[in-house]
Amino acid sequence: MDALKLRASSVALIGDIVDSRTAPDRQALHDRLEHVLDETNARVLAQDPATITLGDEFQGVYSTLGDALAASFRIRAGLHPMADVRFGLGRGAVSTLDPRRGIHDGPAYWAARDAIETAKERAGQAQSRTSRTAYVSPEDEPGHVAAVQAALDCLDYMVGSLSTTSRRILGGLMEGDTQQDIARREGVSPSAVSQRMRRDGIGVALGAMTTLAGLP
Structure with a gap:
């Protein structure tokens, strides 16, 4: 229970490399991702720095949505043109399951997971194929979430073009x-x-x- 109260409202960021299995040099891509995450962590304040969790997926936790988005912008820019990235962001509580190993869980992660799946699904549709970022927050007013998502959709389109x-x-x-x-x-x-x-x-x-x- 104490771990659940540690971060009553944070923003979790989950990212993964788009079509990473088709990369000609997966080791080079992994090394580049590590470097970009290190640079991002040095520039954007995080509660839990962005780290690779499995294969081509990474995650981090931030105090504000703005910080989480700033990290996503830097990561995407840093990996271009080697790779593109998909992001899911979710606001909520974060609990620490294993402090020694840095394993976290909670509503913020569940929302971020839903968000990245939404971004992936929308990218598979012709009318929203440039979608790379989605935000889910049960804690925010629906209108606020919709406005943020609209801005992210437009920005993804601009950058993707x-x-x-x-x-x-x-x-x-x-x-x-x-x-x-x-x-x-x-x-x-x-x-x-x-x-x-x-x-x-x-x-x-x-x-x-x-x-x-x-x-x-």
């Missing part, structure tokens, strides 16, 4: 790089980066990520 170059530009901006830094790295002019940002809606996507990362 970007070219590899535009995804790299977005990733650089997420890391705080200037347009000049990105231009030098891409071998183009700063004006070319600026034009691509306007044309592809990169600034809009970045703004949406910033707003969502601030959610309680």
Whole structure:
């Protein structure tokens, strides 16, 4: 019972690599995932840092939905273009079943599991094939959950529609790089980066990520 009360309301994040079995080098993908999770844990405050749990699946626990989403944004950007990622987020209580091994359970995980299954199911439908992120929360008002999900659907569509170059530009901006830094790295002019940002809606996507990362 004490473990259940330890985190009365947290946000669990469950992620898995999309089509990981088709990866040409699964060891390299695993190593890259470990590196990206380490970098994300260094930048996003977590109650339980994101760690690989089994094969291509990982999970973490955060105090706020915004922190959990910020972690998902960084993980997805860090793995591109090697792999894409699917995320399920759920709000609720978290219990510790085995402190020594770091095994957790509880409503937040159950909601996150339902969410990732929803994201997977929606990605299999033509009208929502870009879906990568879903949020489930019995604790929030249904209208709030629906609004968050609508924003995530739009963001998934925008990011999923970007070219590899535009995804790299977005990733650089997420890391705080200037347009000049990105231009030098891409071998183009700063004006070319600026034009691509306007044309592809990169600034809009970045703004949406910033707003969502601030959610309680």
